[in-house]
Amino acid sequence: MARFLLTSALPYINGIKHLGNLAGSMLPADIHARFRRMQGHEVLYICATDEHGTPAELAAAEAGMEVSAYCDQQHGVQKRAGEGFALSFDWFGRSSSARNRSLTQHFAERLEAAGLLEERTSRQVYSNADGRFLPDRYVEGTCPVCGFERARGDQCDNCGSLLDPVDLKNPRSKISGSTDVEIRDTVHLFLRQPLMQERIRAWVDAATEWPALARSIAYKWLDEGLQDRAITRDLAWGVPVTKGGAPRPGFENKVFYVWFDAPIEYIGATQEWADATGGDWARWWRTDQGAGDVTYVQFMGKDNVAFHTVSFPVTILGSGEPWKLVDRLKAFNWVTWYGGKFSTSEKRGIFMDQALDLLPGEYWRWYLMANAPESADTAFTLEGFQAAVNADLANVYGNFVNRITRFGQGRMEGRVPVRGPAGDAETEVLARMRAGLADLTRHHEQMEFRKAAAETRALWAAGNEYLQKAAPWTAIKTDAAAAATGVRTGLELAALFAIIAAPFLPESSARVLDALGVAQGRRGWPSPDDPALLDRLVDGAPFSAPDVLFARIEDSQVAEWAQRFGGGPD
């Protein structure tokens, strides 16, 4: 038995996430968490909402709410959406928690003690109308290079030039549109990342298990040379900046940058979990307190990789304390909506809460992971979703369970028949299950989600092949023993299929196993050479046929959803 610490990139508090966000970090982490638990390992799966930063303040203002109240509300919304998708977090925390506040302040003070922090004055755009400093992307103006009138503060979308917002002509606030803006000096804490350059590179060099995507992104940053990075902002909402435990002089109206405190919340959320459950957080995070044997896996979209491979490790390593660092990192590309971007404003794409209004979470879990964007961006299409749900879940798996349990109920009096001697069909299907289970287990262990889903499906399909060969509906006319063997084997297969499906489809799996009367102790992840692989039911025990597991998606539904969510390439 091993120990696995799993974290999903923190979803930002600003509104409900779309299916792409779900597929790129939370869902795969949940699949892996469930798989490792089924193997009998000790798992701690942590996530949280990322609540600080300018967008949260603006969203709260737009909603006419205090930021903290807004975050309270949105945290609840996201938590419920996660529950709707059966995300099995051990804890779903909040980066605005007291635990994260003190941890963030602690790390900053450690970094300062190590000589890695420096106060520095910079020039920022201040909007009098909005009463706040404006992040680069919230300043608009005329591009000094090409004259484009709607250039962003950091980059001109017309000519591609990288800009400094103080160089924009006719600058205005993107928030209010006001041109009443000025350049002000402001002091911030800078993290002297170049001092950590070689330590980070050595650490990345050693991380040979990371996927190519993650390493190439990390090396790009390192090759370009790490830069000093401001880790404070002129905002009201966030973690206050301290020095020696007291408010830091000159920083009374500043807070830490959201990207500084957000990853620290992985630890903070674990402390929140410990506070709530009596668990021992240090055993998971401090290598001097038992975390040495923990395997830590992070799940994230590719936009997050640099922060997890470079920025956060600078914080951790720079502290000089024995914190656990990531061991394996699983990064995903994007799920696109018909090849384009999900967009709230243009009403393109389905968001988590909307998806749950249409169908239960499992339908989405299956499609998103069977088509996980592991090697490249992947297009979500309603037609593909319909095809996958109907073919894989309704026809191949759901119908298999339905046909064998209903036949058994009608012809075997709803009691598990006693198996006769195995024939060719039984020997063959058992060998197929052992071989497939070995592949499937390896795919899960390597976090190859597409391959895991494909192999799961292939095993379900092999069940239908078996039934075609055994044909108990024919055998029962002439050979009662052969029919009993066919039904028994079919029921055993149904139980096995539900178990291997459980990481993807936990709720329907439980329904199947309950209907078949499989004991809780027989629901773990099986070993391919388990002598009782197809022998977990009890002779003569009653079983029932579960209700239809997955309903087919009709063409009319697809047409309606396409209308509502902007389906099809436009």
Added chain:
RNA sequence: GGGCCCUUAGCUCAACGGUCAGAGCAGACCGCUCAUAACGGUUUGGUUGCAGGUUCGAAUCCUGCAGGGCCUACCA
């Protein structure tokens, strides 16, 4: 501007210098009738974006071109 990635069957994707480029779905034909008109078998379908090059051998490596995408540190 700089860097990285992608383009393979109608659709979504595999194949990562070596047997006829594969799978699922969709399509066609046959079979079964236990089952959600589900299932099984067979099968059609590709000048691997385009043009060159390296190699005994290229989807795979190199160069150029076309189209699409991502990152570029103050959005998170």
